[in-house]
Amino acid sequence: MDIPTDIYGPDAFRREDEADDREFYARDRLVPHLDSRARAAVRDVISQLVVEESPDVLDLMASWDSHLADSVRAASVVGLGLNANELDQNPRLTSRLIHDLNADPVLPFDDATFDVVQNVASVDYLTRPFEVFAEVNRVLRPGGLHLVVFSTRMFPTKAVQVWREAGERGRLIIVEDFFRIAGGFERPRTFVCQGRPRPADDPYADREPLADPIYAVYAEKSGGREDRTERPEPRVEWPAPWDADEVARRAALTRETMTCPHCGEPLTAWEAPDGPFAEWDRAQYHVCFNDGCPFFVRGWDVAARQGNLGYSCRILYDRERDRFRPIPVNGVNSLKCGIVTPSVATP
Ligand SMILES: C[S@@+](CC[C@H](N)C(=O)[O-])C[C@H]1O[C@@H](n2cnc3c(N)ncnc32)[C@H](O)[C@@H]1O
Numbered sequence: 001m002d003i004p005t006d007i008y009g010p011d012a013f014r015r016e017d018e019a020d021d022r023e024f025y026a027r028d029r030l031v032p033h034l035d036s037r038a039r040a041a042v043r044d045v046i047s048q049l050v051v052e053e054s055p056d057v058l059d060l061m062a063s064w065d066s067h068l069a070d071s072v073r074a075a076s077v078v079g080l081g082l083n084a085n086e087l088d089q090n091p092r093l094t095s096r097l098i099h100d101l102n103a104d105p106v107l108p109f110d111d112a113t114f115d116v117v118q119n120v121a122s123v124d125y126l127t128r129p130f131e132v133f134a135e136v137n138r139v140l141r142p143g144g145l146h147l148v149v150f151s152t153r154m155f156p157t158k159a160v161q162v163w164r165e166a167g168e169r170g171r172l173i174i175v176e177d178f179f180r181i182a183g184g185f186e187r188p189r190t191f192v193c194q195g196r197p198r199p200a201d202d203p204y205a206d207r208e209p210l211a212d213p214i215y216a217v218y219a220e221k222s223g224g225r226e227d228r229t230e231r232p233e234p235r236v237e238w239p240a241p242w243d244a245d246e247v248a249r250r251a252a253l254t255r256e257t258m259t260c261p262h263c264g265e266p267l268t269a270w271e272a273p274d275g276p277f278a279e280w281d282r283a284q285y286h287v288c289f290n291d292g293c294p295f296f297v298r299g300w301d302v303a304a305r306q307g308n309l310g311y312s313c314r315i316l317y318d319r320e321r322d323r324f325r326p327i328p329v330n331g332v333n334s335l336k337c338g339i340v341t342p343s344v345a346t347p
Helices: 037-050 084-088 131-141 161-165 168-180 244-257 294-305
Strands: 056-060 076-083 095-098 114-120 138-148 189-193 215-220 268-271 284-287 312-318 321-327
Touching: 037 056, 037 138, 037 189, 037 215, 084 095, 084 138, 095 114, 114 131, 131 138, 131 168, 138 168, 161 168, 168 189, 189 294, 294 312, 294 321
Parallel strands: 056 076, 056 114, 076 095, 114 138
Antiparallel strands: 138 215, 189 215, 268 284, 284 312, 312 321
């Protein structure tokens, strides 16, 4: 394997806590590792990508939830992890196995045993990822799927250094590298789902307005049959676009009530930034700052598909000209320093 040592040098896979992983995971953690909206996105991605009718599935680094929707009718689901009680609580597993991948990256399975190998919210703990990915390739059937899903949450003392130091785009590239360098896979593809509002009943809802983002990198083992079912590019479902009458109706409502045409929440008076080349032709506009506005939420997906990961758009309304315009933002707090008063615009 040709591992570039400038990126993956001797410290890349060190962790703050180098003690035996079995000790760290001996304590049961029968809690969700992601918020409920993010978990739903994980279930969706898996069910869209698993096209086999009765696949043999290996859930690597498994715990009590394998995120498999009822629509995934697996012939078998093997859970490999470090905590026996957590695996015992997982209703989808047909067999369970305690195996430390950092101590021994060799998977105890015959060649071509599985159609799907998934690894959810755990790839950041692998200290020998290239060997593990090569092993995953070996135990997959030709055309089988390796799906790696992750978010931004982690046990930081157990995550490897290269992961902790990377940003979100960097982490996608790191997992693509694991696939490419291990070899034997088709070109890895990525999926991003971010910017959804955090469910109101989530324990972190008052601190973090957005749900945990979901990133996936996936690839098939090379050599699959030409006539097998194609895996679709995973999609997040959105409502159909409005027709011209609906657009006109919503614009009229905004004019009358100064509410957002997308979410119906009141618009906020916002001062445009000053500067010699600013293209603002008036000092004040109105902007929708609702983080749950479908325009803003969907914008993260649209921007990611256009290669602008980590961006979305707010909708701005120019009252005097009666015009709307999207303004790009790279976080929920962008533009907020221009809010004129915390109070909402008067109709
Ligand atoms: C954040 S949890 C994610 C669990 C599960 N995949 C999920 O989506 O809920 C991380 C899991 O990785 C497993 N794990 C961590 N280090 C491991 C290792 N060295 N070998 C095998 N599994 C490991 C632990 O047992 C733990 O359940």
